[in-house]
Structures are given as C-alpha cells and as structure tokens.
Amino acid sequence: MNQVLHIFRKDVRRQWLEIVVSLLLLIGFAWKLPIIWSPELRFGEAQVSRWLLAVLGVCLCFSWWFLIVRVILGESLVGDRQFWLTRPYQRRWLMAAKALFVIAFVNVPVLVFDIACLARVGFSPWRYLPGLLQGQFFLTAFLVVPIATISVITESAVQFLLILFGIVAYISGLTWVVGQIPSSSAGGDIPGAVALTVAGGTCVALLVLQYFRRDTLVSRWTLLGSVCAIAVVVTAAPYGRLVERAYPDLPAGSLVSAGVKIVRNTSANRDDSPAAGKTLNLFVPIDTSGMVQGSVVVVEAARLTIYAPGGLAWNSGWIGAGQILWPGPSRFTQAFDVSSKFYSSVAGSAVEMRIGLAVSEYREGTVKQIMVTAGSFNVTDDGICAIGQRSYSYAAGLQCKSALNEPTFAAHLDPMSTTCTLPDTRWPSLQLRRNAGDPKGDFGGVAGLFPVQPFEINFGVAINPAGDKAVSIVCPGTKFSIATPVLFSRYRIETEIQAVHLGSYRSFDY
Amino acid sequence: MPNAVTIENLTKRFRDVSALNGLNMAIPERSIFGLVGPNGAGKTTAIKIVMNILHATSGRAEVLSWDSRDLVGSAFCSIGYVSENQKLPEWMRVTDFLAYVRNFYPTWDRELENDLVKRFDLPAKRKLKMLSRGMRMKVALASSLAYRPRLIVMDEPFSGLDPLVRDELIECILRGTGEATLLISSHDLAEIETFATHIGYLEAGQLRFSEELKSLASRFRQIELAVGDSPLPHGAMPESWLHLDFSSSTVRFIESRYDEGRTPSDILQVFGDVRNATYAPMSLRSIFLAVARDTREHKA
Numbered sequence: 001m002n003q004v005l006h007i008f009r010k011d012v013r014r015q016w017l018e019i020v021v022s023l024l025l026l027i028g029f030a031w032k033l034p035i036i037w038s039p040e041l042r043f044g045e046a047q048v049s050r051w052l053l054a055v056l057g058v059c060l061c062f063s064w065w066f067l068i069v070r071v072i073l074g075e076s077l078v079g080d081r082q083f084w085l086t087r088p089y090q091r092r093w094l095m096a097a098k099a100l101f102v103i104a105f106v107n108v109p110v111l112v113f114d115i116a117c118l119a120r121v122g123f124s125p126w127r128y129l130p131g132l133l134q135g136q137f138f139l140t141a142f143l144v145v146p147i148a149t150i151s152v153i154t155e156s157a158v159q160f161l162l163i164l165f166g167i168v169a170y171i172s173g174l175t176w177v178v179g180q181i182p183s184s185s186a187g188g189d190i191p192g193a194v195a196l197t198v199a200g201g202t203c204v205a206l207l208v209l210q211y212f213r214r215d216t217l218v219s220r221w222t223l224l225g226s227v228c229a230i231a232v233v234v235t236a237a238p239y240g241r242l243v244e245r246a247y248p249d250l251p252a253g254s255l256v257s258a259g260v261k262i263v264r265n266t267s268a269n270r271d272d273s274p275a276a277g278k279t280l281n282l283f284v285p286i287d288t289s290g291m292v293q294g295s296v297v298v299v300e301a302a303r304l305t306i307y308a309p310g311g312l313a314w315n316s317g318w319i320g321a322g323q324i325l326w327p328g329p330s331r332f333t334q335a336f337d338v339s340s341k342f343y344s345s346v347a348g349s350a351v352e353m354r355i356g357l358a359v360s361e362y363r364e365g366t367v368k369q370i371m372v373t374a375g376s377f378n379v380t381d382d383g384i385c386a387i388g389q390r391s392y393s394y395a396a397g398l399q400c401k402s403a404l405n406e407p408t409f410a411a412h413l414d415p416m417s418t419t420c421t422l423p424d425t426r427w428p429s430l431q432l433r434r435n436a437g438d439p440k441g442d443f444g445g446v447a448g449l450f451p452v453q454p455f456e457i458n459f460g461v462a463i464n465p466a467g468d469k470a471v472s473i474v475c476p477g478t479k480f481s482i483a484t485p486v487l488f489s490r491y492r493i494e495t496e497i498q499a500v501h502l503g504s505y506r507s508f509d510y
Numbered sequence: 511m512p513n514a515v516t517i518e519n520l521t522k523r524f525r526d527v528s529a530l531n532g533l534n535m536a537i538p539e540r541s542i543f544g545l546v547g548p549n550g551a552g553k554t555t556a557i558k559i560v561m562n563i564l565h566a567t568s569g570r571a572e573v574l575s576w577d578s579r580d581l582v583g584s585a586f587c588s589i590g591y592v593s594e595n596q597k598l599p600e601w602m603r604v605t606d607f608l609a610y611v612r613n614f615y616p617t618w619d620r621e622l623e624n625d626l627v628k629r630f631d632l633p634a635k636r637k638l639k640m641l642s643r644g645m646r647m648k649v650a651l652a653s654s655l656a657y658r659p660r661l662i663v664m665d666e667p668f669s670g671l672d673p674l675v676r677d678e679l680i681e682c683i684l685r686g687t688g689e690a691t692l693l694i695s696s697h698d699l700a701e702i703e704t705f706a707t708h709i710g711y712l713e714a715g716q717l718r719f720s721e722e723l724k725s726l727a728s729r730f731r732q733i734e735l736a737v738g739d740s741p742l743p744h745g746a747m748p749e750s751w752l753h754l755d756f757s758s759s760t761v762r763f764i765e766s767r768y769d770e771g772r773t774p775s776d777i778l779q780v781f782g783d784v785r786n787a788t789y790a791p792m793s794l795r796s797i798f799l800a801v802a803r804d805t806r807e808h809k810a
Contacts, residue, residue, distance in 0.1 A: 082597050083599070088583055215565070
C-alpha cells in the first residue's frame with residue numbers, strides 16, 4: 001500500500017500542471033453548463049455560450065485522455081528499456097496507483113461536479129447517489145478503460161495515437177459495412193450488446209494481462225482477435241430474424257390495438273421517371289386508428305415488401321422508424337430507400353405493397369394531476385418545471401429540469417381548463433393537447449458531464465379562429481395530467497395494398 | 511563456489527532471427543564476470559532475459575536462486591541493473607530520483623547514497639534530462655549501489671563514454687560493489703581486462719568460452735617461430751593453433767591451449783627443429799580478435 005501512495009505522489013508531482021488544467025476546464029464547464037438549462041437566453045448569446053460549452057467539454061475530455069495516457073506511460077508496460085522494470089515495483093500496487101490517480105483526478109472531480117450541479121438546481125444529491133455511481137461506472141467503462149487499455153499496449157504517445165486512429169477507422173469501416181446489411185438499423189440490439197461485452201471483456205483482460213504478465217505480444221493478438229470476433233458478430237448477425245423474434249407476430253384472433261392501413265395515393269402526383277442514383281425514396285403514408293385510450297404506440301421499425309407482376313419482388317429489410325402514435329385516428333409517413341434498378345423494372349406496373357411494422361405498445365400508468373404554479377414546481381419525482389419565458393417566440397411551454405435522466409411520461413392538457421386569459425373564449429379548441437415527447441425513456445446522458453437534463457413540456461398555443469393570433473395556454477393555476485407509460489407488449493403488424501404505382505409515392509405528402 | 515547466475519539452454523528468437531542458440535553459462539558468486547562478444551552476439555538479449563525484461567523462447571535462467579521468470583517486485587531488492595540505454599524519468603532532479611527509488615528498498619543505505627553522490631560528483635539539483643550520458647550512467651549506478659545488492663548487472667556501461675569518465679566509472683564500480691557479484695557486458699575489452707575476474711565470450715548466441723581471466727590469459731600465446739628456409743610443416747597441426755601465417759623463414763600463429771611442456775613438443779613435431787621460438791602473452795583484446803576472426807574463417 002505504501003508503494004501505491006509513493007507512485008501516486010510521484011505521478012501527481014509529474015503531472016500537476018495537467019491536473020490543474022483539467023480541473024480548471026471542469027470548473028469552466030460547470031460555470032457555463034447552466035446555459036443549456038436556460039432556454040430563455042437571447043439567440044445570439046445562447047449560441048456563443050453553447051459553442052463555448054462545447055469547446056470546454058471537448059477540451060475537458062481531451063485533458064482526461066491526456067492525464068490517463070501520460071500517467072500510464074509514466075511506467076510504460078511496453079518496451080524493454082524502462083528503469084522501473086528492474087526495480088522492486090509490485091505490479092498490483094503499480095496498477096492500483098494508476099487507478100488511484102484516475103479516480104482522484106477524473107472520477108472524483110466529475111462526481112463532485114455532478115453533486116454540485118444537482119444541488120444548484122435543487123435536487124438532493126444523496127437521493128441520486130445510486131444514479132451518480134452508475135454514471136461513474138459509465139464514465140469509467142466508456143472513457144477511462146478504453147483509453148487505459150490502449151495505453152497499456154503502447155510504448156509512446158505516437159503509438160497510442162496510431163492505435164487510436166486504427167480503432168476509429170475500424171469502427172467507422174465496420175459501421176459502414178453494417179449499415180449496408182438489411183435490417184441492421186433495427187435489429188442491432190443483441191449484436192451490439194454482444195460486441196460491447198466482448199470489447200469490455202477484452203479491455204479488462206488486457207489491463208490485467210499487461211499489469212500482471214506484461215506480455216505485449218499476447219495482448220496485441222488478443223486485441224486483434226476480439227476486434228475480428230466483434231466484426232464477425234456484427235456482420236454475420238441475422239438482423240431480420242432478431243427483429244422478428246423481438247416483435248412476434250400477433251396470434252390469430254388477438255385484439256390489435258393499433259389498426260394500420262396504407263393510404264392509396266392518387267395518381268395525380270405520379271412520377272414514373274427513372275431515378276438518378278442507386279436508390280430512390282418512397283414516402284408511404286400510413287393511417288392508424290383504433291388504439292386503446294391511454295395507450296401509446298411507438299413504431300420501432302418498418303419493412304416494405306413490393307411484389308410486382310412476373311414474380312418480381314423487393315424487400316427493404318427492417319429499418320428504424322420511431323413514430324409515436326396516440327389514440328385517435330392519425331397518419332404518419334414512412335420513408336423507404338428502394339433500389340433504382342428494381343424501381344425502373346416495375347415503374348409502369350401496378351404492384352402490391354406490403355408493410356410490416358414492429359411496434360412497442362405502452363399503457364399509461366397511474367395518472368397524476370399537476371397544477372402549474374408561479375415559479376418552480378415538481379412535475380414528477382425527478383422533474384422540476386417552471387413556465388418558460390421565450391423572448392423570441394410566442395409559445396411559452398414548461399421549461400423543466402430533471403436529475404440524471406429525462407423522465408418518461410405522457411402529459412395531457414384539456415385546453416378548456418386553461419387559466420390563461422384569452423382575448424376570445426372561442427380560442428382554445430376542445431382537442432386534448434399532448435406533450436410531444438418520446439414516452440420510451442432512458443435517453444440522454446446519465447450522470448457525467450450532464451447530470452441535469454433540461455426538457456420541455458409543450459402543449460402548443462391557442463390560436464384565434466382567423467389563425468393570425470396565438471396565446472399560451474399554460475398559466476399559473478392551469479391543470480394537466482401526467483402518467484408514466486409502462487411497456488405493455490411488443491408485436492408486429494402488417495398491412496398491404498394492391499394495385500398501386502410506385503411513382504405515386506415518390507413525393508412527400510405533408 | 512555457488513553460482514549467482516545459471517543459464518541453461520537459453521534460446522531466444524525474434525521472428526526469423528535467432529538471438530540466442532542454446533546458451534549455457536554460469537556466473538560464480540562474488541565474481542566480476544565480463545561478458546564480451548561482437549555486435550549482435552546476444553549479450554544484451556541474454557542479460558534482458560536474465561533480468562526478466564524479455565521472455566526466452568526456451569531454456570531457463572536462475573538468478574540468486576530465483577527462476578528469472580519469477581523475477582519481479584521484491585526480488586529486485588537484491589539486484590541492481592544498469593544499462594547504457596535505460597530510460598530514466600528525465601523530468602526528475604537527481605535528488606528526487608534517488609529519493610523516489612530509495613522508498614522501494616528496505617536495505618537502502620543513506621550514508622552510502624550520500625557517499626556515492628559525493629564520489630560521483632553528481633549535481634543534486636539538476637534534472638536527469640540535463641545530464642551528460644556519463645553523468646546519467648553514474649546516477650543509475652548510484653541508485654543501483656545504494657541498497658547494497660548481491661548482484662549487479664551492467665549492460666554496456668562504458669559505451670559512448672570518454673576515457674576519463676570511463677576510468678571514473680570503473681573506479682566507482684570497484685569501490686562500490688563490495689562483495690556483490692558483478693555481471694558486466696562490454697565491448698571495451700581493455701577496461702574489462704583491468705578488473706574482471708571471469709570472462710565469457712559470446713558469439714552468434716552461443717558461448718565460445720567462459721573462464722577465469724587468469725587461466726584465459728595463461729592459455730593464449732602469440733607464437734613466432736624462426737624455421738629456416740623451409741617453413742612447411744612435417745605433420746598435422748593441432749586444432750588449437752589459430753591464424754597460421756607462413757613467411758619465408760618465419761611462422762606465426764596463436765596457440766589457444768598453451769602449455770609450457772606440451773606446446774614446444776607440438777612445435778617440434780610439426781616443424782622439426784626451429785632456430786628460435788618466442789611465446790608472447792596476449793591482451794584480452796588480442797584474444798577476442800583472434801577468436802572472432804577464427805570463427806569468421808570457419809564460417810567462410
């Protein structure tokens with residue numbers, strides 16, 4: 001243990017300037033961060049501050065990289081000329097000393113920063129301690145460990161950069177290759193999780209292997225092996241089958257909450273001219289109806305299959321979608337990239353289109369009534385809101401902040417219950433207003449550089465019958481309801497349309 | 511005498527290049543062992559395997575009763591290692607460096623450290639990166655002597671040093687090592703000769719010979735014979751005669767197994783009666799060159 005502190009003290013003495021720079025950058029970032037919580041700023045001022053914040057954030061990340069790389073290369077594990085190799089260093093204490101350094105000057109400052117940010121907004125940091133620790137885990141897993149892993153198999157900063165560029169090129173290349181595989185954009189959850197597990201396992205294995213056995217050749221071969229394994233996993237995965245497995249066909253006779261129907265476009269806009277590129281866009285409008293009240297359906301992925309006369313067929317594979325469907329009739333348009341070659345061969349013919357949708361159906365949980373007050377008020381357990389004051393817009397939604405994650409909820413407001421003074425009582429329509437947020441949740445940054453998530457609840461505005469005046473419908477005393485959606489079911493639904501011309505779907509119908 | 515270092519069948523390959531080919535060597539305790547050999551002979555590779563800096567392809571080495579592969583951590587409390595191209599923490603000042611390494615050694619002798627700093631005339635406040643090559647070697651040496659190791663391994667310590675610094679360094683080594691075993695690899699045969707007790711000659715990854723310097727010096731002789739008009743040999747020449755050179759009435763060669771009684775009778779057998787014979791002792795450098803040239807001739 002004595003060695004841990006001894007090596008740690010030496011590293012601090014060596015890197016004190018970098019430590020100071022890193023801490024100053026974090027302080028600067030903390031100073032500028034509230035700008036993203038305050039959308040009331042004037043446009044120009046906000047842009048400059050956001051730009052400065054982004055620059056500080058990037059510099060901060062680079063300063064951490066620099067700290068980690070330098071501290072590990074201080075006792076480089078690669079090479080045969082380092083003085084420390086023939087000194088009585090206990091390898092486990094050396095590893096512990098480096099870990100202590102990273103914890104002291106990367107993890108702890110970020111934790112303190114997170115706590116300070118939460119406290120500043122009005123959240124009790126202790127309540128969010130598990131989330132903060134989870135944030136530390138992610139910071140370590142996605143920043144510290146990968147950088148440390150490359151550092152333990154390289155001898156110098158130049159070697160580090162070369163391997164880093166190699167890995168970036170590999171990831172870019174692999175992403176491009178996977179992007180060419182049908183259904184990969186929708187069915188990548190399992191292969192992605194496997195790839196992450198392999199990558200994480202490899203990183204930990206290399207750190208242990210290098211610190212305890214210092215066998216760089218074996219370590220580099222291990223890295224190459226895992227890189228190949230990840231490439232095989234993500235390129236050979238049966239993405240289409242994974243989507244179909246995650247979203248099973250509804251059994252015959254099931255009650256389908258979302259009724260979908262492809263809209264038959266008129267031939268007035270038909271365009272049968274040949275496509276210029278390798279692919280062309282088809283925009284297929286889909287009507288939905290029959291959803292159960294209190295449910296929200298998210299279209300996760302869509303697949304278009306086209307059957308043409310003469311046995312010709314084409315399939316888009318599953319592509320990511322993301323539309324949110326609420327109860328009541330509605331329409332959305334799904335775009336598909338169709339092969340130009342196939343399009344040319346069937347352009348003049350009447351074809352059959354079949355669209356499959358992989359959907360997640362959520363049901364709203366316990367409904368909670370919220371009353372808007374002047375100043376700040378709690379919306380969910382983790383959200384604090386206030387009426388927004390936008391100087392450049394007439395819309396005044398609720399500007400909110402949440403701790404760690406953006407809360408997931410569906411919010412509804414009956415415009416008739418507004419307490420805002422409207423010039424004309426006929427203004428608010430009777431239609432229920434919903435917040436346009438995504439009910440799926442789990443987005444955004446957990447603790448780390450963004451421990452406080454700003455979000456908006458916007459119910460729109462009341463517009464006068466002439467359509468030339470608008471007034472906010474959220475004022476102190478206005479009531480609205482929120483409910484947290486709970487996943488109810490995942491399934492696939494399919495709809496088809498006969499005898500249509502693809503040329504009728506080439507332009508986007510707003 | 512027990513051995514401080516024992517090497518058995520050590521082989522090291524770097525891809526297609528074989529640096530060591532079944533090296534066997536023993537270094538007696540309390541000896542000053544000079545490991546010599548031409549460039550690329552495998553001296554540094556052998557030392558790095560002994561120090562567990564490199565891993566052998568096959569074979570093993572034992573260092574102060576430790577298997578060299580287990581040589582980590584506290585095992586280095588009894589071993590000092592100094593190399594010509596060792597990377598030191600150049601950002602440290604001399605005193606900082608000594609203070610830093612001091613903490614790793616329970617047997618560190620502060621008085622000896624101060625003595626070494628004084629004797630080596632080390633500039634305490636200067637950063638290591640500002641020191642000359644010779645000074646840096648002295649710092650490395652001081653930091654490897656102050657804990658009184660049982661074995662000191664030095665890889666080419668005199669390389670690139672001017673003669674004055676070299677002499678100083680040798681003096682420091684001799685005064686500072688005490689009872690320790692010293693393994694020193696070097697091209698600088700003239701210096702090695704002045705203080706080594708044992709010599710090992712390594713070539714092409716194999717040990718050509720390893721023995722006490724005294725016995726080595728006594729078995730090599732530069733021989734010159736005045737043989738009259740016809741220097742042609744009458745019989746087969748012993749294998750221990752190297753680099754035979756015939757001129758009109760003189761024969762010169764090197765006897766690598768000189769024996770006061772046997773060598774003159776061998777000469778008599780080969781050349782008959784000789785008018786005059788001189789038996790000159792050889793320097794280590796001459797022996798080294800003779801052996802190296804002989805190996806090359808055999809290869810050719």
